[in-house]
Amino acid sequence: MLTQTITAPAVPTTTVFPVPQGVPAVDQFNAIATCAGVIASEFSYRKDEEIYGEGEPSEYVYQVIRGAVRTYKLLNDGRRQIGAFHLPGDVFGLDAGSTHRLTAEAIADTTVRLVKRRSLEAAAGSNVQVARSLWIMTASDLRHAEDHMLLLGRKTAMEKVATFLLEMDRRLTRTGMMALPMCRRDIGDYLGLTLETVSRALSQLSDQGLLVFSSARQIVLRNRQRLADMDA
């Protein structure tokens, strides 16, 4: 894991630090990744290409620049649970242990910024603000996972889909139009449903006038309030 070869690149105490507190996890990463001694580079993946696999050594931490990523776990017979979708700006692959806990794949053609885990660890070892940022980012993932456990364990299919739509609306609507990067199967594997059930729920919401499709993945929400009501 952490070897002694790390030359803690005496990070200059400039205005880059301290990392601001009470700030979104994403910005924590931005602050860190641009700080002295932390090496960032870019890489691209084609649609459906694996970025890392469950159980592999966690060498890098990633930030989506363009595209989208799914992280998931599999059961031995192929059943899949997607833990999260990662959209532009999101950080993923930050595991405290030495190996990745989930597999990461590009949903569409995707560009990421990547940072060597070792250099993050090194920075964290000499700067408590960086160490704090790692904690904040992991805590942010935990918060999402806790919310998602409630959804998976206790919400109905309709409530799950409503929650999903509001989450995606919040995270990727820019022009009033939500352009989903993922297919129905991905959505189902995120919500603990089959792709057919997802499709039926979306059709039903469309029939009720709560949303409008301009194509299967281009959706405009028409009544966020009623969606929020049904999301329990």
Add this chain to the structure above:
Amino acid sequence: MLTQTITAPAVPTTTVFPVPQGVPAVDQFNAIATCAGVIASEFSYRKDEEIYGEGEPSEYVYQVIRGAVRTYKLLNDGRRQIGAFHLPGDVFGLDAGSTHRLTAEAIADTTVRLVKRRSLEAAAGSNVQVARSLWIMTASDLRHAEDHMLLLGRKTAMEKVATFLLEMDRRLTRTGMMALPMCRRDIGDYLGLTLETVSRALSQLSDQGLLVFSSARQIVLRNRQRLADMDA
């Protein structure tokens, strides 16, 4: 609930530091809680008593000394998802944000050690090993949540119960006998099932000879391998 009568037993600054790395999250807390400037005390709760509520300011971090704790989220109509059970030694209530994300209740009469969040933060601000420990502990919770999402979203009732039994066997079997502190409803709300389904699954496992009841909550596993096989 918690009054100001807690007296801080000034703990000596000894060889407790540095906190060892590559060590279970629980021990991270043990090391921290005994370090200088971190104020630890004890408190007890009766069965079903609330320890803190979702949304309340997170003033303390807790460690179970005796008893057991459930942490959960509720939907507005009362449906409940238990995120985790906390057994002796386990740390809970460590939220990076300023408020608790779940409610915590004593499952049985329970004694906890508690540490002021502020003093943890203070220690983390001056000691990167403490900061690292906070990260490790939160990452450990995240790992559990990721595994549990897979269970909730993709496992069958039988698989869920098998997984639960193996988890509890690992965590609380001491004398060869597993003494479950929680009722069937708690188990159901942890696994995303009803209490009846849990009961039926346990009866079926008993019929198959995979376990033996000495009472409803006193269970001996007879065939961990076959349980592990069915847990998918």
Add this chain to the structure above:
DNA sequence: CGCCGGATTGATCAGTTTCAAGGCATGTGG
């Protein structure tokens, strides 16, 4: 002894999955 909460068991119900067919859009090669 009888009460009470928790657990078990049975019967029926409902929501979601499964299986199956067909539609629609996109892209490719003739």
Add this chain to the structure above:
DNA sequence: CCACATGCCTTGAAACTGATCAATCCGGCG
């Protein structure tokens, strides 16, 4: 430019898993 293949999505019908409703049962305790 059209024919067709392909992948993704929708829709329908049947099957099934787990939920719901309901009736004991059991064990601990006043």
